[in-house]
Amino acid sequence: MKNIEIEFPGVKALKGVDITVTTGSIHALIGANGAGKSTLMKILVGAYNHYQGTILIDGVPVDIRDPRSAKDHGIEIVYQEVDTALVPYLSVAENIMLDILVNKMGRSQFVNWDQIHKRAKEVLDRINIRLDTHKLAQDLTLAQKQMILIARALVEEQKFLVLDEPTAPLSQTETDELFRIVKDLAYNHNVGVIFISHRLPEIFELCQLVTILRDGKVVSGYQVSETNQTTVINDMLGHRFEDTFPKTITEIKDTIFEARNITTKDNEVLNASLYVRAGEIVGVAGLVGAGKTELSKALFGALALASGEVRLREKLVEIKDPGSAVRLGFALVPEERRKEGVLVEEPVYSNLSAAHLGSFSNFLGLLNWKKERDHAEQTIRSLSIKTPSVYQKVAFLSGGNQQKVAVGKWLSTNADIFIFDEPTKGVDVGAKHEIFELIGQLAKNGKAVIYASCELPEILGISDRTYVMYDHTIVKELVTSETNEAEILFYSAGGK
């Protein structure tokens, strides 16, 4: 791929990227969030058609503008979200042969089931997977679903296979199995594999070449055997434009909240321990998929715990649902703002009162509309939420103002533990600053704050202490003033 450029409204996502991948090898593509890895790969597989630059295969320029032409050139991708690519109520065989069933039926109107199952079986045999082809996709484990997608990509002879963070949901043994298949494909079937991952140890175990992207450009490329984790991390970070964050210095008091060895029932959080003190901002760093969101939800009672204990002011408490968390003084500003944080179809005033309507109603449950609106007006003023009126639907506010609403609804509850999950996602710089100031203010008022984010500069700027998450658990506790981005990234990528 030569001199690839692409622009989206407002951002130039790729600025002249050159990359060469050879068949029969495994090539890692790595970069921080937003570096342009996924965009580059989507261009290669024909998901975007408005890019500039040339794609050459065997030295011949090819025109790839849609998924069909990418497939015709033998390029396949296995996306990260396996469930979006599978049809749950169809069998393994049908899912593997889906492309054939859709595109290669020609004039035949009838499905030859024996043939379908036979060919699906052959593909599975080729990558050495034992799986009944009559089983339904919805009954498979996550790892098996991923295998199915790889198998689908292999039904026809491929030249290149892109794997987008394939190991994120997999356990160690499943990962080993995947690596075996990938190696087999590259070395015995002469496929060029492009492997996108955040996890450095995996890249060093599996790949021969690594290309590092940063801010839409290729910064470096190495033979994996000739480099090391520290070099790669430094290249990923580079010299980044550092935002300045208004860190409020506060007096840190006693521990308010402590979680010991908590594990969720769905195993999205494993054996994590942390504590927060009054007036303290604790960062939770980690890459996408490390389990930060799940940890936030688990602390808030929104994900059921399988084991572990939670202490509030040294007293053992049970948080069985978000309702009891709110009563105990927790507040959560979730990551999926529009889906979970605010009620987009409701006006500003009812969003701001949704978490504590009780204080606006009398013993009969009758609402005091005036009180509710006055409270909304007051919150709008104190957080400088930009809205024409309290009656405006939240859907029509900007991202930053929506986030302020999501925070604002907790301010007049008696919450003293605030959990923020990626609060600056999709928020402009100005609003970002205001949100940081607001969080600083909370700490100053003696609240305990947990701040989960994959934006390391934010964590470094705002927090007092930082926990680093990797692979669903907290792997490291760092004092923020004594650490730096490289160290946090080192632990987030599984370094030891």
Add this chain to the structure above:
Amino acid sequence: MSINTKNKQTLNAIGSFLTKWGTVVTIFALIIFFTLMTYNKDFDMYPFIQPSNIVHVFRSISIVTVIAIAITISLTVDGLDLSVGSMATFADSIVISAFVWYEFGLWAAILITLFGAVLIGLANAFLIVKMRIPDLLATLSMLFIAEGIALTYTGGGSISEGMPRLDGTPTVGVRPPFFNEIGLVPMIIVIMIVVVFLTHIFLNYTKHGRYMYVVGGNREAARLSGIPVDKYRTLAYVLSALIAGIGGIMLASKVGSSQVNAGAGYLMPAVAAAYIGFSFGGNGKPNALGTLVGAILMGILDNGLVMMSVPYYSVNIFKGSVLAIALASNYLRKK
């Protein structure tokens, strides 16, 4: 400001006025239309706007409206209770049998009936909240179950005064005089208005009503705000069944006996009324006053078309079309 932008603004204003008050405008348009179309030359009168006819329209929509309110409440939590028609049948047969077979007093019979309704509401909530069956399918099952229970209980037949019981025992029970009043003007209209009014207060002026809207608008966000989502969903289905039960009692009083599947025919008009009501006043969500307006619109269509001598079997074509137009305006706006 150019004339063009001024025109555009006026158009926009008219557009937003129509999306808010389109149903009401339609009702007035229909009233004028039917009034003129049914003008009687020989007597020089407009029978459509005679007070007696207006009362007749309200009387004819009262049961539909109450059942539609039941549906409205289930809609607030983003559900749709399909079992309300059967629920009305069920209430109808219980209340009549309580009088005729068991010689219960007025209030005892009504309380027992409403108690039965609450049980069915709880069963709905159990299927939906605990068993996680989608609301439409769970209440569809309950539609059959409630209907089946009513039929089994009455032995597959009707119950009326003086009719012997299933085993041939003669019955002496009678409906109390006050019970008969329920199905007559003005009581039947008063009950409808009280149900609409109380539901309106409950949904808009209490925290419980607000919570139900929040749960219906975004269940996950509601949960993460600490609202006990399951509790409010349960409450919605119980209230829905309870109000449908009231509809059944009104039906029993109006007919004076319990008939096979008496309530079944009310389900679809009630669903239609509740959905037509969405857009009322720019609400864009289920609301009690809108539901009443939706029911009035359907009632006027029914009444006016019949007065214009459109055969009764063709009236549904118009009612269906009105529903389609109302839904289109609601969903197009949402785009």
